[in-house]
Amino acid sequence: MGTLLRHVLELTEADVSAFFQDIGLGDYRPRFTPVVRAIVARGPLSIRDLAAEVGVTHSAASQTVAQMARQDLVSLRPGTDARQRIVSLTEKTRRLMPTLEAEWAATSAAADQLEAELQYPLREVLVAAVEALERKSLRERIGETDAALSLRRPGED
Numbered sequence: 001m002g003t004l005l006r007h008v009l010e011l012t013e014a015d016v017s018a019f020f021q022d023i024g025l026g027d028y029r030p031r032f033t034p035v036v037r038a039i040v041a042r043g044p045l046s047i048r049d050l051a052a053e054v055g056v057t058h059s060a061a062s063q064t065v066a067q068m069a070r071q072d073l074v075s076l077r078p079g080t081d082a083r084q085r086i087v088s089l090t091e092k093t094r095r096l097m098p099t100l101e102a103e104w105a106a107t108s109a110a111a112d113q114l115e116a117e118l119q120y121p122l123r124e125v126l127v128a129a130v131e132a133l134e135r136k137s138l139r140e141r142i143g144e145t146d147a148a149l150s151l152r153r154p155g156e157d
Contacts, residue, residue, distance in 0.1 A: 016107060023099060027071055031064050035074070036093060036100060044088040046079050055130075 016030045038053040039045060045053065051061035065087050068074040073093045076085045093100075115121050142148050 019103070019107075023103065025096070025099065025103070028073075028096075029067070032068055032073060033100070033104065035061070035064055035068060035087070036089065037104070039074075039087065039089050040097075044086050046084050046086055048084070050087055 013030045020026070020028045020030075034054040035050060038050055042049075042053065047061050047065055048058055050065070051058045054061060056064075065074055065076070065085075069076055072090050073096075074087050075090050076087060078084065079086045111123075115123065
């Protein structure tokens with residue numbers, strides 16, 4: 001399952017990245033889009049709030065924001081807490097917005113076309129999978145299998 005999910009992600013991200021090159025967005029990465037969209041929708045956000053909004057770990061959000069800051073796509077300023085950093089879009093990103101919005105529309109339309117070819121809507125399946133895993137982790141599910149129960153060491157209950 002994990003191998004297939006990674007492969008689908010690799011295929012889609014590689015194609016979206018290639019399209020970014022085609023339209024002159026150069027080093028812009030697919031992982032930047034949820035960050036930009038979140039800030040467009042909600043305004044400047046702390047990295048913690050951004051991570052929650054995008055649905056990634058604080059560490060992943062921090063790494064993505066650092067990459068974006070190196071490309072002058074976002075700026076960081078201190079928050080109310082010394083440890084907090086607030087992420088805002090830069091003027092460079094605001095100038096890119098018409099291109100980014102057109103790319104988002106094109107990518108969304110392409111994703112709709114892809115889903116039309118599938119037996120099940122991929123987004124709905126992925127949302128359902130996330131919800132199921134939030135209710136009960138895969139680790140818990142693995143631990144409940146007969147195969148995992150046979151792996152327990154003697155004396156463990």
